[in-house]
Amino acid sequence: MDLEDQKPTPPEITGAEIVIRALKDQGVTHIFGYPGGSVLPIYDALFAANDITHILVRHEQGAVHAAEGYARSTGKPGVVLVTSGPGATNAVTGIADALLDSIPLVVLTGQVPTSLIGTDAFQECDTVGITRPCTKHNWLVKDVNLLARTIHEGFQIATTGRPGPVVIDIPKDIQFKKGRYVDPQRIAHRTYHPKTEPDEATIEAAVALMAGAKRPIFYVGGGVVNAGPEAVKSLRELVALTGFPVTATLMALGAYPASSPNWLGMLGMHGTYEANNTMHDCDVMVCLGARFDDRVTGRLDAFAPHAKKIHLDIDASQINKNVHIDLAIVADAAKAISAMVRVWKEKKYQADRHALTDWWRQIERWREKRSLDFKPSKGTIKPQYAIDRLYELSKGKDVYITTEVGQHQMWAAQRFKFEEPNRLMTSGGLGTMGYGLPAAVGVQTAHPESLVVDIAGEGSVQMTMQEIVTAVQYRLPIKIFILNNNYLGMVRQWQQLLHGSRYSQTSTDTQPDFVKLAEALGAVGLRAEKPEDLDEAIQTMIDTHAPVILDVRVEKFENCYPMIPSGAAHNEMILTDAEEEATEVSDAGKILV
Amino acid sequence: MNNNGKIERHTIAVLIDNEAGALARVVGMFAGRGYNIESLTVAEIDVSEHTSRITVVTSGTPEVLEQIKAQIARVVSVHKVVDWTIDKPGIEREMALIKVAGTGDKRVEALRIADSFRARPVDTTHTSFVFEITGAPSKLDSFIDLMRPLGLVEVSRTGVAAISRGPEAM
Known part of the structure; x- marks a missing residue:
């Protein structure tokens, strides 16, 4: 039997x-x-x-x-x-x-x-x-x-x-x-079979296009991070082989190390001058796992007008959705990028050194604009300065950053240097204020020993601040780093630019005393009001093994630059307030905000 | 996308698992993304396999139509999407029931035209006909136009069903 x-x-x-x-x-x-x-x-x-x-x-x-x-x-x-x-x-x-x-x-x-x-x-x-x-x-x-x-x-x-x-x-x-x-x-599914294997001929065509490029760029998106460590490793190898410049979306920061000389910074509405101009003038764009979001492309009919566009995405519906694609690769990013590396090596391709030298020279000229610079202040804490100090004082630690949505999010994306993927948790597509604090709870749950900081605004944080109690209950020592400018800053900035500085409903003058609030919720509350107090406050925050709110009182009317005004193209960035005042935004552009 | 292309009308067939809400997934995607539905038919076609077939007639620029098909294909319960207008040559048929009321010359004229369109009266009273007509949607359109001055009262159309020519399945 x-x-x-x-x-x-x-x-x-x-x-x-x-x-x-x-x-x-x-x-x-x-x-x-x-x-x-x-x-x-x-x-x-x-x-x-x-x-x-x-x-x-x-x-x-x-x-x-x-x-x-x-x-x-x-x-x-x-x-x-x-x-x-x-x-x-x-x-x-x-x-x-x-x-x-x-x-x-x-x-x-x-x-x-x-x-x-x-x-x-x-x-x-x-x-x-x-x-x-x-x-x-x-x-x-x-x-x-x-x-x-x-x-x-x-x-x-x-x-x-x-x-x-x-x-x-x-x-x-x-x-x-x-x-x-x-x-x-x-379990075997009846209808769901995502296509993950790249088509060899398409990979070969893409690599040939890359090898012939004179002004190339890698435009990297969250898909590379989602595809896992193999995809990130292959991307880095591909960049090393080709010597091409790299930019990335908000969702992909860290996929390519910010300390690398090939790194141009984030692209898009608040991306760097060099990243956006490189995108605009490129002749071959290699988009890896990004989706040509409207915050990235700016004005579509002026988007990288001279570029042959290669688009790798696992989701076929992203191809040709917003931008016409010359060469589409529907596949898993890890498989496709490693295939690109393999083909580049097998065919013994060499990048066009001469053209690439010229291209990098041009990029250096854009870099010299130093588009992320800001006017330092002795009297008030500049929000950019606060992020720079947070970065410096947390350097070398095992850091995870979450953000809310708004100016502070863009400053964090521009200035915090991410060397590895999965280190920045931020609401990119939906733009959900209130995301960062609970996200930090989740990150700290997974990484109990790491330093988890929610870079927040005083507006966003009020949307989900009850989750501080959750952090207290589970002894999750998250740090809530509030750049408190007394305004819903990004909306105020748009009101300044588009609506004659009529700050309709964007003041947060009435707000909780965040130090007392922290104490009432069982967390630790700290405040920094002067630049000279900031380092000590940040250090105390980092050293405290408990949930902390650090209320950083920053310059109220600081604007987030550089910026592609709505309805403008990548090469029409504005870098300062003076340029912003001189900029006329069309009615069509106002709708796109 | 620069949608300056010419608007085209396409007939698309979708094979989908007949689970609860299957139709809503496809129709909701059209509504949510602002695509146009000109006609829609749906019925279970294989009881043992629990599959349904949706035939949707839609219009848009070639870029929009490409997006529509990609978005349908992305719905998890969809087996297959075929565009009868470009992928394979297809045959389209639609059925309609058309009520015409009237007496005298108009009544005679309605019956005469119906005959030339091979429309069949399926209900007859002294003052009305209900015609059943089958054909390409454009044929139905012309028949309805002709009935209008002759006492057209009501129209019920099924929407388009389509299938490919030749021995192969979709």
Whole structure:
């Protein structure tokens, strides 16, 4: 008799137990969540699960951003557990954020029992309907025997191809019902097969184009970071082989080391003068895992007008979306870039040294503009100075930076020098104020010994500041570094440029006393008001092994430069206030802000 | 994208897993990204495989149409997307039920025109006809235009169904 036949069929377990078991089998060690009526059975199963740590946030949006920070800093998927109705709707901002920045998340939402769906039951909402356009995929699980399969499928879809968030909506009766568990390895998807292998002929054509380039540039995006360490390694090798200049989007800072001579800085609306002019004048643009976002391209009909454009993306829908592409490579960035390296070596290509020398000479002339310089001040702390000091004093430490959204975010992106990927967690696509603090909670959860700093504004931080309590509860010593300029600075800057300095509703004159607030929440509060106080305050912040808010009072009317005014091209940057005053923005440009 | 190209009208077939919300995923993408739907048909075509086929007629510049197809293909539950207008030569058919009310000469004229269009009366009273007509959408358009002065009361169209010529499947 075959021994296999004697194997007893595994006993049926409840839906809630299936959820926990599936998470364990997917290697999940941390969940960010908030309990409620429709997820009680899952929380009960979690109570018995010692190997999964649950971080109790103070608002569901915070759970999703924390999971994003966790995911982005580890390369693993982030997992969220929230209840039905408001639990799910509160999570929507974070889910949309993860979709635009391609962050792998598995969001489990409770739902009212199947018998009550559609009756406007208490805490019922159409979660799959609401999240359909802001997830990579979502499911409402109506059969407990499909639950394990759906969760495994969810992890697969969230983490492969172009990563993104998925939502799995689980009615309460399904959590109670008993059913069969299936292992992850048994899952094969019917329709989802992302194309990861590059086409050899296209790679060869791309490399030939690169070898013939006289004014080339690498334009690197978040896709290279998402493709993992192999992609980053290959990128660095490819740059070393070719000697081409490199720029990157906000999402890819650190993929190429900021200390390298080939690094031009970030490109786009607040990118460096040299990065944008190099983009504008290039003859071959090699876009690796970026998506020609409007903040990057500026005016489309004047975008790199002389360039042959190579575009590598794992998502075919990005090709030709905003910009006409001459050579498209739909593949995984790690595979495609390593293939480029291999082909370059095999064919013994040499970059056009003569042309490249001229090109670099031109780039040096743009660099000489020193577009990130600012007027130092003895009396007030300049926000740029504050970031420079934070960078210097945290140098050599194991640092992770998160940001909120606004001027401080752009200054952080311009000035903080990232040498490695996955070190900057920021909301790029959706531009979610309030992202950075909960993201820091997630990053610190994954890296308990590291220095995790949320570079914040006093406006953004008020959107999710209740998560400081979460940090206190779990002894996560995050640092909240507020560049406090008494204004919603970026909006104020636009009002100055486009709306005659009428600062409509952008003053934050009424704001909490952040030092007292920190103390009330169980954190440590510090303040720096004069440049001479700043270093000591930053050092104290770094040395304090507890959550800290450092309220840095900075110059109120500092503007973020350089800047491509809305509706302008890469080679029409403005560098100073004086140039800004002389700039007329067209009505069409005003719409694009 | 510089969308200065000429507006074209394309018929696109989508093979999709017939799961809850499958149609909403595709239609929602059109609405969310501001694409146009001229007509839409959907039905399950394989019960055992749980697959449905959506035929959508849409219009846009060649760049926009390329985006539309890429965005549909990106929907996780989609098996396949085919453009009958450019990828493969296809046949398009649409069915309509058309109610015409009237008496006397107009009634006779309506019946005569219906006959030349091979439209079949499927309901007849002393004062009305319901015609069933099948054909390319343009044929239906002309028939409806001709019925207008003859007492057109109501139109119900199915939207386009399309399939490729020759032995191959989509």
